[in-house]
Each structure stands twice: as structure tokens, then as C-alpha cells.
Amino acid sequence: MLKPSDIILGTRKGLFILKKNADGWRVETTAFEGVAVTMVFHDRRSNTLFAAVGHGHFGAKLHRSENGGRDWTEIATPAYPPKPDDVPITKHPYTGAEIPWSLEYIWELQAGAEDGHLWCGTIPGGLFHSVDNGASWSLNRELWDKPNRAKWFGGGFDAPGIHSVCVDPRDRNKVKVAISCGGVWCTEDNGKTWEPKTTGMRAEYMPPEQAEDPDAQDPHLMVACPSAPDTLWVQHHNGIFKTDDGAESWTEIKGVDPSVFGFAVAVHPNDPATAWFVPAVKDEMRVPCDKKIVVTCTRDGGASFEKLTNGLPQENAWDIVYRHALAIDETGEKLVFGSTTGNLWTTANGGKTWEHTSAHLPPVYVARFA
Amino acid sequence: MPRVEFTTNLKRHVVCPSRDIGGASVAEVLGRLFEEDPGLRGYVLDDQGALRRHMNIFVNGEPVRDRKRLSDAVEADTTIYVFQALSGG
Numbered sequence: 229m230l231k232p233s234d235i236i237l238g239t240r241k242g243l244f245i246l247k248k249n250a251d252g253w254r255v256e257t258t259a260f261e262g263v264a265v266t267m268v269f270h271d272r273r274s275n276t277l278f279a280a281v282g283h284g285h286f287g288a289k290l291h292r293s294e295n296g297g298r299d300w301t302e303i304a305t306p307a308y309p310p311k312p313d314d315v316p317i318t319k320h321p322y323t324g325a326e327i328p329w330s331l332e333y334i335w336e337l338q339a340g341a342e343d344g345h346l347w348c349g350t351i352p353g354g355l356f357h358s359v360d361n362g363a364s365w366s367l368n369r370e371l372w373d374k375p376n377r378a379k380w381f382g383g384g385f386d387a388p389g390i391h392s393v394c395v396d397p398r399d400r401n402k403v404k405v406a407i408s409c410g411g412v413w414c415t416e417d418n419g420k421t422w423e424p425k426t427t428g429m430r431a432e433y434m435p436p437e438q439a440e441d442p443d444a445q446d447p448h449l450m451v452a453c454p455s456a457p458d459t460l461w462v463q464h465h466n467g468i469f470k471t472d473d474g475a476e477s478w479t480e481i482k483g484v485d486p487s488v489f490g491f492a493v494a495v496h497p498n499d500p501a502t503a504w505f506v507p508a509v510k511d512e513m514r515v516p517c518d519k520k521i522v523v524t525c526t527r528d529g530g531a532s533f534e535k536l537t538n539g540l541p542q543e544n545a546w547d548i549v550y551r552h553a554l555a556i557d558e559t560g561e562k563l564v565f566g567s568t569t570g571n572l573w574t575t576a577n578g579g580k581t582w583e584h585t586s587a588h589l590p591p592v593y594v595a596r597f598a
Numbered sequence: 599m600p601r602v603e604f605t606t607n608l609k610r611h612v613v614c615p616s617r618d619i620g621g622a623s624v625a626e627v628l629g630r631l632f633e634e635d636p637g638l639r640g641y642v643l644d645d646q647g648a649l650r651r652h653m654n655i656f657v658n659g660e661p662v663r664d665r666k667r668l669s670d671a672v673e674a675d676t677t678i679y680v681f682q683a684l685s686g687g
Contacts, residue, residue: 283641
């Protein structure tokens, strides 16, 4: 069975579960060898492990394990309902390319309001909901049918996608999702109605008069502090944004050395003012700043940042950390991040010192503590 | 009856032995197959019923023409090969 300190990785070539014993970290479990694992989720309520795989040829699929990852059963794949003939094809607002009405990629899995309820974020922008532990899924039509969707567009992928689902632990009917590129959308009635909430965000890749358009925002990742869920942090395409009022207003955090560009963010579970980022040279480059792997950490809500480098390579490094590849545990002391070049680093002291846990993994898409 | 053969790469993930199944089109043949084995459908077709972008179907050696509805006609002695494309790996 899984322990909270175990690390679950989804990579370009399979799923790995790492456990720490007296001799250090060991890969204890491997699954889906050779297949991309695009998301993993351990539902502690039922001790069930979910894995989203992306077969290059055969499409995205979902699997579930009831014994900590040893045995897996394929479960229902979130399927887009048949497109009605009278619904026009959505096209990319700039390139005119057709946005598919069909599942391309599973990008997010999170616990829903009640036991057995799950949320699943996908490319091309559909949010799915399950009330039976993944045995069946339904597309949230209220969000999918928003006319705003015609303005959403892909960032790194060709089509837009939902990569962040934050469920408010005080009232689990309150859900916030982040979309690349489609901004931040919030519901207070478990998905019946949705409102965009991006006041304060700006998109510097848009003409000035459209820079504050909610649908043009590209939050790379959004995380909420579990103990103070009105504080959310966003690593955005062109900066870092924070809200302390449940996404009603966002404040841009500027002047972070060495960069405000990146994909990942982690927030301390018990201190909403403490958050970690893995910066890089901004979008046209996407390499580490000065070829050094650096984690930036603020402990005062973004007023100041510390560069954490102890144990991280400080020359000739080309690792980029994808949005889901940085994770924090329930104590707020242990973090893990994996890179595009298959390195994995862990810390047990909030990042003061880092251990090079592995150098030979496939590109890491997602890292999670169990 | 038309015969359906699958790439061994697909057999790694789902059970899909070679089968003889009746039908007048690729869609009819595969539709009957997927009725008997619903789990196989999503590996070959997308959720809108079209052939997956990185999958290929050959009908007597010729690539299927209608990738969206699979309306290509088949005869009793037709062999339908289901392969993965070279792209998409």
C-alpha cells in the first residue's frame, strides 16, 4: 500500500512509484512501460490510484489500481459526446485550425465533492465528472458550451486544455479550473454555472487592449493552499499571480530573480504565503537561466524570494520542469521535482538542501506524493 | 466472411485475435466486432467514431478511403488490416 511519503511519477515511458527506505529512494513499482503516463492521482478517500496514459496511436486511456499500483484495470475513458451536426466547428481564433471535438489528452485528475466523485481535465478543453470512481464520465456541458470557448487556444499543445482543478475543502461544490489558454473559471454549484475570474491578470502576448481578456490568459498551473483555500498561486505564461480573495482579484508578483517564467508552482499546505517555483528563460527559449537549476521560494506572500540551489546543478543544466512535475507533501517540508531530461530531485527540508534522487528517468510529466 | 487482422502492437494492450465477421462495409464489420468487444473500440476509433489519427486500416492492401465513417465496401473474401501509423509514436 502507498504511504504519504511515496512518490508517484508519470513519465514519457511509464509510471514509477518510488519508496524511501534506509538505503535511500528506490523504484519499487513500474507500470505501463513504454507508454506515456500523462497524469496520476491517488485518491486517499478510497486508497485508489489512477493513471492516465496517452498511447501515441491508440489514444488516451484511464486505469485504476486498488493495490498501490501493482495491478491495474482499465476503466472508462472520458468520451466527448457526439458532436451535433448543427453545432459549428470551433476553430483556433488565430490560426483557424480546427479544435477537435474529441479526447486528445488527459491532463488533470482531482477528487470531487463526494466520495467516488472525480474531476478530469482534458485537451481540447473539456472538463469531465465521474460519480462512480471513474466507471463512467460525463462532459460538463455548462463549461464546454460557453461561447467563450471559441476564444480559447492551445499553448504548448495545439488545442486548449484544462490542467488545474482546485476543489475548495470548505465547500467542495466550489471548484476553480485553469485553462491553457482560457483563463481561470470558477463554479460555486459543483459545475452548474461558471464565471471567469482573472481580474488583475494580463497577457503580454496580446495587443494592449486585449491584454486583460479573461479568455486569453495562460495560467500554466494554479494551486490553492489547502488550509487557506482563498489563496491561490498561478504560474502564468508571463508572470506569477496570486489571489487572497478566492480569485476575485489577482496580484502580479514582479521582479523575481532569476525569472518569473516557468510552468510549475507548489504552495505550502499550512502557510498560504509560502510557495515554490522552478524558473526558466521565458517562452522563446525555455531553458534554465544561466544553465543553472534553481528553485525560488517566497515565505512572505511574494514580497521577497530566496534562490534555493544547494544540491542542484549550477552549470551546464538543460532541465525544464513541466507544470505537474513539482509536488509538495502534506507536511510542507518534502518536495520533489522531475525534469524533461529525466532528473529527479527531492528535499526533506523545504528546499534548503536537495538530493539528486535519479538521473536516468524518462522525461517527467507529473510528480505526486501519495 | 471478411477477415479482420490486428497489429501485434495493439495485442499488447487489448485482446484482439484475428476474426471472421460478416458485413458489407468496414464500418459494419468493425461495428459488429466492437459490439462483442466494446473495450477494443476506443483503441481503433476516437470518441466520434472516426479512425484514430495515428491508426491505419487497409482493405485488401489499399488504405481505407473514408477515415471518418469507414464506409468502404468489403466483400466476403476481403481482409481488413488494422495497423498503427508510423506517425504518433
